[in-house]
Amino acid sequence: MSAWRAVILAAGAGTRMRSATPKVLHPVCGVPLIKHVLASLHDAGLDQPLVVVSPDADALRDYLGDTVDYVVQTSPLGTGHALACARELLEDKIENVLVINADCPLVPAGAIQRLMACHQESNAELSVMTTSDVEDAGYGRIARDASGNLTAIIEEREASSEQLAITEVNGGVYAFQSKSLWPGLATLKPSPKGEVYLTDMFDVVHRGQGIVATVTTDDSNDVIGVNTRVDLAQAEAAMRERIRIRHMLNGVTMIDPSSVYIDSDVRIGKDSTIHPNTHLLGDTQVGEDCHIGPNSVLQSSTVGQGCKVVASMLENATLEAGVDVGPFAHLRPGSHIGEGSHIGNYVEIKKSTFGHDVKAGHFSYIGDADVGSKVNIGAGSVTANYDGSEKHRTTIEDNAFIGSSTMLIAPVRVGKDAATGAGSVVTKDVAAGKTVVGVPAKPQDKTSKKKPKKT
Amino acid sequence: MSAWRAVILAAGAGTRMRSATPKVLHPVCGVPLIKHVLASLHDAGLDQPLVVVSPDADALRDYLGDTVDYVVQTSPLGTGHALACARELLEDKIENVLVINADCPLVPAGAIQRLMACHQESNAELSVMTTSDVEDAGYGRIARDASGNLTAIIEEREASSEQLAITEVNGGVYAFQSKSLWPGLATLKPSPKGEVYLTDMFDVVHRGQGIVATVTTDDSNDVIGVNTRVDLAQAEAAMRERIRIRHMLNGVTMIDPSSVYIDSDVRIGKDSTIHPNTHLLGDTQVGEDCHIGPNSVLQSSTVGQGCKVVASMLENATLEAGVDVGPFAHLRPGSHIGEGSHIGNYVEIKKSTFGHDVKAGHFSYIGDADVGSKVNIGAGSVTANYDGSEKHRTTIEDNAFIGSSTMLIAPVRVGKDAATGAGSVVTKDVAAGKTVVGVPAKPQDKTSKKKPKKT
Amino acid sequence: MSAWRAVILAAGAGTRMRSATPKVLHPVCGVPLIKHVLASLHDAGLDQPLVVVSPDADALRDYLGDTVDYVVQTSPLGTGHALACARELLEDKIENVLVINADCPLVPAGAIQRLMACHQESNAELSVMTTSDVEDAGYGRIARDASGNLTAIIEEREASSEQLAITEVNGGVYAFQSKSLWPGLATLKPSPKGEVYLTDMFDVVHRGQGIVATVTTDDSNDVIGVNTRVDLAQAEAAMRERIRIRHMLNGVTMIDPSSVYIDSDVRIGKDSTIHPNTHLLGDTQVGEDCHIGPNSVLQSSTVGQGCKVVASMLENATLEAGVDVGPFAHLRPGSHIGEGSHIGNYVEIKKSTFGHDVKAGHFSYIGDADVGSKVNIGAGSVTANYDGSEKHRTTIEDNAFIGSSTMLIAPVRVGKDAATGAGSVVTKDVAAGKTVVGVPAKPQDKTSKKKPKKT
8 A cells, every 4th residue: 555645636617717728727827727736746745646537628638648647527526526436546555645626726735745744643534734814715614622623614605604704714635544535435425416525524534533633824825726717816926926925035126026927937046126017937047137127028038147128028039148138129039149239129039149249229120140249230120031932041240230221131141340331232142341232232332431321 | 756866966176186177077997987976877777867066067067968967066065065955956856865976986886776775675764875894094984883773974083083993984875765855954054164964964864763774885995985096096996806807707817917907898708818917998809719918008909819919009900810919019090900910029000901811020010001811011111101291002912022121102002922122112003923123113124033032 | 412313223234135235225216225214314304324334334335425424343243232333433422312224214204203302302211113013024022011101122033922913013213312322232131142132222221210212103114124125025115105195196197006116206297197007217207187108117207298108118308298109119318309299109219309290100210310390200210320430410300201211321411391202311411392212312303293202
């Protein structure tokens, strides 16, 4: 017999979500509800849990694959019935069963571990996680006697007004000893509506003189259960708050934390400031001493030390140290910007590498380009990289000077120290040190004394 | 005699708003305070209310027109005096008077109806709407005896510290029987400051052994009264919260509800996600399975199923299904974008229709244009639609390819499958299948093998 | 002997900030913590305070200069020890010492003045500022006897669970009489950890039958002390809330105050509306009847009456009355926009003056330019102001018409009523009333009947 196995109850219909997506696949901080539960179980040492699903759980099975085992609850007859469906798979194999709802994304691994430890140390037949001062209603109340022993778990809809005033509630995470669980479940009577409640197991254990233990979690958000999109937003807020506090305590300043959205895997260096209305998503990394935001979205991007990103969007982009971006810049996937470069307003970059100290300060589109160092790109410049069927690359070598509204008709190369005149349409390579002007661009008249101009 | 008539008290000076606009015309969720009161009265079956106004109420009369009747309170002598001004118009014509302040935008029709029903069922001479646990001070306290009968309404400024601790407050909505109201009002004594308080009617009814009824509303926001811009912000927040909760319960996900601003008439399809800092205003409609935001403003726009709008502004624009917009796009009035089209960064569109599968991915201005399907619009393209005096239209037919930084000098037509070279200035129509290049654009040399290029 | 001197305790290590910057130099609302304390002391009449610093306080000394005097606490031995370091400088010179922590940015001058007044009127040896209902833990509890006399200040870590339930806490601002302070400090015993607590002075005074006075501040935010970035965010939020309420009570509407960020010196005219997610920073001034935001950042900018700024960024820019900006515009330093002008989407302006009624509605870059009145600037226009080494100015005179995608190669002048064709590259001055077209631009053929076109 193994000591522990976790069972996740995921067969609920979730009709109050009013969604074509199964409830437990709705994301919190970008990750489905049930995945958060799996992560906590994993961190608590409980891998390969058994998931009780409804018959039409294809999407859920597709998502979870074989990281879990499945058992089907053929009819929605309540949580007690759901767990009973697992009897055949677990009885005689598992000593203790940890039961958790799939819609509780905030239960910490530590709380699960404390519940398991307490359950074993107290030789309890049933252990319950409780909490106090939950904001919203809906939770069963924990009744205790004068000695503090749990005497009943009262479902809210069956609670008297006196019982409703109890602030300690059932957190919906349980540990059971198999030896009393499976026989006990078989004795539960269905409610008038035909549902068998798992919480009725308390009476069974109580009547049988078994030990009931409780473990209390201080943060009532730990047990938030998601039944509606309002609950979903509450869970999202609680989880984001936890992530933000972690970063703040690590040395990150946030002007208005409530408007900062950070995914769980993001890393942020010390003494960086995240300004309001900023999203750091995916596996974004931000170095030290940066200013990110306001109004910026960084999706899976890497930002070096001492960078500044204002009112801009970065997607799978990389900034080396000391890069200054924005406002209103858009770095699309494959943008790699070298140290000390400046990317100004209305600049779109895609699949391009920039050397160090490049200046692209004004509206322009640079796609599929290899840009050297100390290049200056004028306002209105465009890499015409698409001929209607294929994309071609543009190369701009070190110290080149791209005049305003230059059209670079790829594939094309502008050599080192070369320059293009404002409004030129560059259809052929420009040799190092040369200047081209016109439509199409031709080498500048040698007698001209005017240097090319740009912004 | 009619059974009911509503009287709206709107003669207050509203000096604490510090505004050139009359207080009751200040908007909450885009709609003036008094309009919300009128809407609730209408929904409660009380049309054509009588509005007590100050002598200088031209702006208010202009706004309300003849949807209400008016009576002038010539001097600001308090709420009791204000109602007394209506005596001549209502006495002998109306059995019951529903009195409400014009600055209470959140009183629900249902609460008004419950007050009216209770008033009649209990044969009360005076019925009062009360609530508990209001956040801010300023409300009269409801004193009750041991049996729960109302014994006094105590104005906050006259309350003892014991009375201040009472959590049940006067919501400022009353129902009166005319038979005791009008004689009673005439007996009220002015305060030392010369004001006659309507709440003193409670004493009159109480002394006359008349029945006083109370109806309690659970949500204390119902009775928020607006006296300052701080109150106004509080009312706005409460109303927006109600709207958001309605949408969430209907199946709309909001990552951070507190940063989502939805006007009351907006419709949103199931399984759409509204990202942070997003405004859905006017009569905007959003289809199912959309992602709107972050950082987007949709003003009176229609968005089809499965669309994505990121960091963009839409004004009176229409997106068919599967359109992808942004970031930093601006669709101005009259933009109609066909199915599956992509509108990218820094694209401005105005009074233009796009067919399906158009790609306008980069900075450009398309105004007064009719664009066919599968058209590709290069970076920097401009419809030069204005000659200094008139606007002209541009037509781009199916599958045309507009090269980067093409100037389309309207009126002009680019035919089906035609193309323009990068940097071309198109002053004449381009025939179907033809390519033009240059400034001004001319048909491309037949010997050229190069296809035009664009972004 | 002078009556009063303030001592600021600033020698704490601040390790929980996890920062390379000294704790008291971390900004709240853009201003370092200690500067807020200095400002409150100044307003309370306490200039040139004595600041107790650690030995490595170079950054702090550089910041504060000689506006304060310094005394060094050579070892971090607690607040009592820190104050004792000031003995030599103050004893025999100062009658009363006001002690305040450098990390308490929200203590109002008025509360300090009340503490000082109470201290003197009651002839107290020690006076303490207290408050109630603080959100977070960490403060010493104020124990009182049945008569309300202070009997102890209990550090949180030493408080019993009963004492922890006390809601009145030590605000960390003290007034001492020198005559008992200095001898008393010398008698304090260090804690087991070797720290001498200033709060132990209460026992000294109490035992000596000296008078202890307390002054209570109603707003518990007054005493927020910053030890972590979480505290810093809380202080920022509280200070910004105060600023917003001040503006709202002065007649400014905020749709969602919590997303509006206003620096302390900003001025906003009556009946202006600040929309969500808007930053008014530095010494920005906004006139009456403006709409600013959503999603706008105004840094040290001046906005005239009746302006509208949507989703744009202004830096050291000036708008005269009735200017309409945005969305997605960027006015950089030195932008001065004349009355009634319209600056549309994707317009970048820098070091340029615009006359009245200029229209620059579409993507473009105008830098180092002097633009007259009623000028129309087409989409894609660029002032090519930089030749790779120097910047040059562009002049556009009244009523000129700049065609779409015109490149203005500075230095260059476009005369009054002159026009440029779409896509023209203007390398030479354009005479008044003349039209130029082409690359490079030349006077238009006289036989042409076409007027130049722009957006």
